[in-house]
Amino acid sequence: MSFLKAPASPALLAFSAAPLAHLRSLDIAVIAIYFAMVIWIGFYLKGRSNTGEEFFMAGREMTAWIAGLSFVSANLGSLELMGWAGSAYQYGILATHWYWVGAIPAMLFLGLVMMPFYYVCKTHSVPGYLNLRYGEHARVLAAISFATEMILMSGVNMFAMAVVMKVVLGWSMTFSIVVSACAVTLYVALGGLRSAIFNEVLQFVLIWGGALLVPILGLIQAGGVDGLKRQIIANMHSDSYFHLWRDTAHFADNPMGVHWTGIVFGLGFAISFGYWCTDFLVVQRVLAAHNLRAARMAPIIGSFFKMAVPFIVILPGLLGLVLLQNPDGSRMQLIPQDTWKACVPMSSDCAPLLKQTSLSPAVQKDVLNQKEGPQSDLHSYNEVLPLMMVRYLGPGLLGLGITALIAGFMSGMAGNVSAFSTVWTYDLYKPLINKKGTDNHYVMVGRLSIVFGVLVSIGAGYLVQRSHGIMDYVQALFSIFIAPLLATILLGMFWKRHPNRRLSGPALRHHLFGEPLRMGPPLSRQAGLCGAFARRQADGRKCLSRAVGLSFHSHRHFCGQYVYQAQAGGGVGRSRLWRDPAAQGRAGPVLQKRVAVGDAGGVHLCGAQHFVLVASFFFLR
Amino acid sequence: MHGSGIPIWFFIGVLLVTYGLMILGYGVYEWHTGSYPPLVELTNLHTPVWWGGLLTALGVLYVVKFRPGRVR
Numbered sequence: 001m002s003f004l005k006a007p008a009s010p011a012l013l014a015f016s017a018a019p020l021a022h023l024r025s026l027d028i029a030v031i032a033i034y035f036a037m038v039i040w041i042g043f044y045l046k047g048r049s050n051t052g053e054e055f056f057m058a059g060r061e062m063t064a065w066i067a068g069l070s071f072v073s074a075n076l077g078s079l080e081l082m083g084w085a086g087s088a089y090q091y092g093i094l095a096t097h098w099y100w101v102g103a104i105p106a107m108l109f110l111g112l113v114m115m116p117f118y119y120v121c122k123t124h125s126v127p128g129y130l131n132l133r134y135g136e137h138a139r140v141l142a143a144i145s146f147a148t149e150m151i152l153m154s155g156v157n158m159f160a161m162a163v164v165m166k167v168v169l170g171w172s173m174t175f176s177i178v179v180s181a182c183a184v185t186l187y188v189a190l191g192g193l194r195s196a197i198f199n200e201v202l203q204f205v206l207i208w209g210g211a212l213l214v215p216i217l218g219l220i221q222a223g224g225v226d227g228l229k230r231q232i233i234a235n236m237h238s239d240s241y242f243h244l245w246r247d248t249a250h251f252a253d254n255p256m257g258v259h260w261t262g263i264v265f266g267l268g269f270a271i272s273f274g275y276w277c278t279d280f281l282v283v284q285r286v287l288a289a290h291n292l293r294a295a296r297m298a299p300i301i302g303s304f305f306k307m308a309v310p311f312i313v314i315l316p317g318l319l320g321l322v323l324l325q326n327p328d329g330s331r332m333q334l335i336p337q338d339t340w341k342a343c344v345p346m347s348s349d350c351a352p353l354l355k356q357t358s359l360s361p362a363v364q365k366d367v368l369n370q371k372e373g374p375q376s377d378l379h380s381y382n383e384v385l386p387l388m389m390v391r392y393l394g395p396g397l398l399g400l401g402i403t404a405l406i407a408g409f410m411s412g413m414a415g416n417v418s419a420f421s422t423v424w425t426y427d428l429y430k431p432l433i434n435k436k437g438t439d440n441h442y443v444m445v446g447r448l449s450i451v452f453g454v455l456v457s458i459g460a461g462y463l464v465q466r467s468h469g470i471m472d473y474v475q476a477l478f479s480i481f482i483a484p485l486l487a488t489i490l491l492g493m494f495w496k497r498h499p500n501r502r503l504s505g506p507a508l509r510h511h512l513f514g515e516p517l518r519m520g521p522p523l524s525r526q527a528g529l530c531g532a533f534a535r536r537q538a539d540g541r542k543c544l545s546r547a548v549g550l551s552f553h554s555h556r557h558f559c560g561q562y563v564y565q566a567q568a569g570g571g572v573g574r575s576r577l578w579r580d581p582a583a584q585g586r587a588g589p590v591l592q593k594r595v596a597v598g599d600a601g602g603v604h605l606c607g608a609q610h611f612v613l614v615a616s617f618f619f620l621r
Numbered sequence: 622m623h624g625s626g627i628p629i630w631f632f633i634g635v636l637l638v639t640y641g642l643m644i645l646g647y648g649v650y651e652w653h654t655g656s657y658p659p660l661v662e663l664t665n666l667h668t669p670v671w672w673g674g675l676l677t678a679l680g681v682l683y684v685v686k687f688r689p690g691r692v693r
Binding site for chain 2: 026029033034037038041044048066115156197198202203205209218220221390391392393394395396397578
């Protein structure tokens, strides 16, 4: 299908990004059977999703294995499959850190340490836990953040799937969005979380069934791991693509440009713990377990499968470096996503971006002159997995592989809308709008919110088209929603002196003022606001981040956290004073002492968070 | 899945059997006629046959083990 609005000469059509794969009847049948199955599961489970507990929490009946597989599968979307395969093509085996450092420790921590807190309190959601620990205001604020994030992420998944289907199969984006949205709405609105979990486990099996063949056949053709290594070194003139830690002592020594401290502290702690331990999409799957032991075992079981995922994600990316070929037999070289967007169809940005790629000058000239040639067909890094599928999978198997990609996208969407529905119903609608509704009423609200959520996701999906790359968008969402929440939850769980329910007011004020700080005013104005706020609450203590000179992103996050801690410390002192009328006469020195102690603790904690945020900045830049 | 009702593994088994038989059937046809798709590599390994067979076997195992009404 041509990307151009007005097809002209055949030469131009050659650069209209023809579909990578041509599906046959058998492939179409495989895809159609999958859609029929997921919708049938939704209708089958409708009869078992009539109460709130059944609809929103799957009756809390999941075994450890089901909850664990669903836990991993809810995250293992096609966005990740294709994105990280592309990153492996671009950066080599370093991309494996996303799994082995960026997921496994956090998953184990969730299961061993945090699940007792979440599960024993029988909360329906992470905001529900915040309500128990901090009060209503914290719950509402977190619920609004979560709900917004879930809808936007659902839109990301929807848009990403539509783009993939357009590139790989030539399907219209509108067709892909409508079909996937209808299927997801049906089976989640009918069967609730149970249906979403069923389909996530199904998707997990399909992904392995459809994608596992690629590394197996690729390794056979490459001559095993040794043959792969030998050919990568010959093609890339570097063995950095095969070392996980050796070249991370300096940014310039490895293809990804990272430092080991950023990997360990930024990815390994801030980003991964912030996602796996607090993101309600994945935590909800574990909360559906049938007892505490199953809830603790589920992330541990999931971590074993997560450790194996690089085999179907990273290895195809590495194999693409040596096995993908142009029609004339020369090695196919993929290009960055931004370059591909600028050149297909041709725009004025194509020439400068093309010069930064490793394509030969002759090929670049052909591309810019829109001359058809065996090496002039451009593909981005993200297409490495579909290209490998097309290379090895014939009719039937290709349909299975495409179904695995579609299933990955749809389960991501379903997970997000089911989480949105739970948060909306229990953390926003029930406490703020209708406290006295019946259980049936809340189930109906949940079903309607799924329809609403999918519609808003469609709008969000078109909004994503304006951003510079889907992964940039995802990382921006993470930085806004996830990292501060991790700090809040960890402090609430493990620090008894952290502000209790009485301090929801100051905390809410922080967020009301803190959020604008994060949204991008000039650095000096932001620092000034931060300083003014800090001085008012912390007795003249300046905003620490100004003294350190951070990046814009880490500055604004650290600033917000520091102000929160300063307020919280002051709040501890005030709340204890108010309970003791006899202490009123000693208000001045006692208050200052308590505020100072609270502030010192807050500063130390903020310092730790600051270090983590700076490290994460280095990793993410 | 804990509790009453058809386990998820039964659904997965049904799907695997369906896909396995379809892919295995195509693989046997392809091997018998020699009409391999032109741009696909390693057709000499007859991947649809053994992978379709594997999916079918796995699916049958799940369907039998987790069939509705079976006492566990």
